[in-house]
Amino acid sequence: MALFSNLLGRMFSGKKPAPTQVVPLKDERTFVAQKHSCPACHTHLDEGELERNLFVCPQCSHHFRITPVERIKFLSDPGTFQEFSSEVQTTNPIGFPGYEAKLNEAKAATGLADAILNGFVQIDGRKAIFSIMTFKFMGGSMGSVAGEKLTRALLTGIEKRLPVILFTTSGGMRMQEGIFSLMQMAKTSAAIAQMELSQIPLFVVLTDPTYGGVTASFAMLGDVIIAEPGASIGFAGPRVIESTIRQKLPEGFQKSEFLLQKGFIDAIVSRAELKKTLGFLIDTHMARLKVR
Amino acid sequence: MALFSNLLGRMFSGKKPAPTQVVPLKDERTFVAQKHSCPACHTHLDEGELERNLFVCPQCSHHFRITPVERIKFLSDPGTFQEFSSEVQTTNPIGFPGYEAKLNEAKAATGLADAILNGFVQIDGRKAIFSIMTFKFMGGSMGSVAGEKLTRALLTGIEKRLPVILFTTSGGMRMQEGIFSLMQMAKTSAAIAQMELSQIPLFVVLTDPTYGGVTASFAMLGDVIIAEPGASIGFAGPRVIESTIRQKLPEGFQKSEFLLQKGFIDAIVSRAELKKTLGFLIDTHMARLKVR
Amino acid sequence: MDQTEIQKKIQELQSLAEKSSVDIQSDLKRLQEKLSEGRVTPQDLWKRVLLARNSDRPTTLEVISHITEQFLELHGDRVFGDDPALVGGVGLMDGRPITFIGHQKGRNMKENIRRNYGWAHPEGYRKALRLAHEAEKFGRPLVTFIDTAGAYPGLAAEERGIGEAIARNLKEFALLKIPVICFILGEGGSGGAIGIAVGNEVFMLENSYYSVISPEGCASILMRDPSKAPEAAAQLKMQPQDLLSFGVIDGIIPEPPGGAHTDHAYTAANIKQQILESLKRLEQKTGEQLARERMTKFLAMGRFVEEEGSKQNFFQRLFGLNKKN
Amino acid sequence: MDQTEIQKKIQELQSLAEKSSVDIQSDLKRLQEKLSEGRVTPQDLWKRVLLARNSDRPTTLEVISHITEQFLELHGDRVFGDDPALVGGVGLMDGRPITFIGHQKGRNMKENIRRNYGWAHPEGYRKALRLAHEAEKFGRPLVTFIDTAGAYPGLAAEERGIGEAIARNLKEFALLKIPVICFILGEGGSGGAIGIAVGNEVFMLENSYYSVISPEGCASILMRDPSKAPEAAAQLKMQPQDLLSFGVIDGIIPEPPGGAHTDHAYTAANIKQQILESLKRLEQKTGEQLARERMTKFLAMGRFVEEEGSKQNFFQRLFGLNKKN
């Protein structure tokens, strides 16, 4: 966590913080494991070229999983990201055996304190709040810290009248925090209820993969819900479902395109278009708030 | 219309009207046409016995279509019905050829001014408003008068803080009134929107048959929606659907039980239980209003 | 359309003579006939019904693309599916955010199979309502485009409650605290049309129609002969001038002389101009006023007779005007 | 449960000795063991998990029929279907109207097939929300009964958006301007449970559990051995005393000594008493207070550490307490 400056502390003191220096997380992509070829179309890829293409396969448009830092880089104006709420840190609330060790492992591997990162950003000059999950930190599992940070992002949006943009990726709730982790579903949804009353827009960007309690709470509560192409999104995982219904799942089940057809997302937007789309959504959803 | 006293006029003058003497309409039942046997189970039936059984077949529980006057008799306390809004009368708003003749025919056959009858009633001592449609009057088709009377029933409910109970039966909108008849869908729904703001309860009782614009407006907008057993309820008629999809419709399609399973009605209540159920609904929905 | 207007149209048409397509020629002829006769025949009216159904007329998405700088289609009803026959989204028109919804027909067989010929299912109406509420939450005006022969009369539509979906829209649209402006683009078919047409102001394109039943349906029920649709169409009084005279709509949007399909840009420009004019009026009002006026407008729809004075008393009493006791 | 309570239970059990079923005997033994050891073992806890799943426990509809004079089940989500695994309706309890919703399990195989073993689909959660809004509109308190292993993990549930349905409930329940009182009757399984458990006050029956994951699921993921479920159950701290000590629930409803299944009337009477007590408190408050308190309660859920003072500052700032600038 020393990686990101503690913005919130400074906010309280009233000083305007300097833009934070961000350091890339370790690779979250399946790229290396696939021996420098696209896992979808098996084309051989050059890592530099892939990065220039926002980690989207130039052949088949497969969207690789990316880190929060890369999202910030691709979707916000350079140098505008200012982290906040990094002072919130994980504990072992129900004394679950082995949880501390797992946490330390994940912290070492990612350089992050937990599975979520909050910050103020600008998108082509428009102010907004990002709350970004990462799958690399214990499968993006949602415990007390992720819930608290997400909640702070939402409530800060209300306080500062800024649109909030959530990027989801998660395997579900973090079972090592027991009932506290389940409660994060209600907690984050209550924060969104508060946003609803304040009429501050919430935009959700679903990325691969988003499952479990995250799908059954804030991921489905955006005023506008966007998905990256080809992302897997669902409540129960495919293996659980297959063992329940005892048959193979159809092709494309739980993919972004499936959710679009089933009526649960507003649009599928490619990574290259996403920054422009988010800017447009801010313009169309903040007009009244600006007038006031 | 001379049949029913004009209550509204008296309401304006502030005089309390006497209970109205109601006269039975001509038979709306399929009974006679079926040569004194139940159209569902073909049991031979005695008309007196059938009436004592609320026009429900004692063998198979087939619910015969009944007249507004019979509904009043079966569902409200004797002598409490007081008609209102009978001063609203039908005209030929778009000059549709032959409409007047058809109207006169229907008036003569039913003794009613149009397809709907409004009145104040009491249900085991609880005050309420009834608005009752009849299929016998031009297939229960909904024109300006039915729309206006229904709207007055709803708005009177708001004004007097009384629950409103609608009994629907209709083949759809009255095409002879052209666009005015279509507008009744929006009109009655706007009145229900007004009720929503006032938090006055609306209970809908769907009876056989309820179709078309009635189903696509007030019939589906009750706070609680009850159906009589075995009633046919839908938007498009079965023949239209069969000719669209070019196949036979499944058994039980558009019946009350089908709608219950599909999630569009709250409960199916037999005619014998209906009065008690309506009383219960009034008790459970008017508690707050009474406290005020 | 009065004589002067028809005269003006003919002049417009003549000035377009160089581009003269068969369409324009036949329209010209039709209008000249109208002028000479002094009034239209059922056959004239029927041509306009066919014009309303012309598959080259501008569709919802085309009109939107003409009148907005940027538009994002938003999908889904959040409960069952996304209906390609009823679309919607948010756009910027002269930099101002507006939510659009409308029936979407296809241009050819393939598109029409996908769009179900603009016959929407319940999920279409539910998406429309969701987007209307989204517009209300963020204070955007709502513009709707009606272009459907009707809600789909199919088994699945009944199973999923097409009646409930339309009914809910009628009620909820009455309550919206934003400006709602509606345009009948082509076919305004019955419940399927009014399901997204409860607006503060409702306009019809010159060659559109808006009716409680299709002329074919009316002819087959009342005359037991669907081929008598032209007569039924005349009797139903379903064309813009009729509805304007009834006070059911608020204005007629001019089409190019040959019909909207001959010049999408011109038609769209007229629609845009009307939106701007209407917004100028409507944006003066509070959300409560807009909802109340819309509700009162539809509560007053219908024609009937009654005993002297009682109607006025009824509404006076209910809306607190001239309250006596 | 402290020592005195356990002592009391043993006395109760002994007084029931004449009716002594095997259940009671084994419970007696279990509780005596607890007492002698001073603390429970994973095997003790596991017996309680099995008790929570006992198919003879009182179900939602049984509890309702015990505590109301009159009850009408209300069906349907108004968009897709009626879910027999999640039921609801309106009832009169001591003459006061209350809306009830709850998961419904079957008593035998046939009933369970119909009720899908209490695993609800999206339409169940949507019906629950509809009834909650109906209760709010008419100012009735809402009482919910949770008894599910989880939301149904099936293809159709995913297609119809089980995630969306639960999520929407979590948000909308937070806003309800009525008293909301929740009871975990038996199994409180994960998202499927919390989807109807956002209450002002939440209670657990003595032998129920409430957990983010089933013990079997936890054991197979973390220990790669589902048979280690008893250990996982102990580690997950999912039983009433745990949750009460965490401040996640507000109280524990006593069951008869042999478990709730041995005496439905007694269990229901305890639930009714708790409803009456809670209502006495909650009905003092305005709708706004109730919604605000419920929201604040859930916003405060979670355990973490942070730099000195910052949390307090954060909430102070947001909720306008001690506002400085």
Ligand SMILES: [Zn+2]
């Ligand atoms: Zn590829």
Ligand SMILES: [Zn+2]
């Ligand atoms: Zn029979």
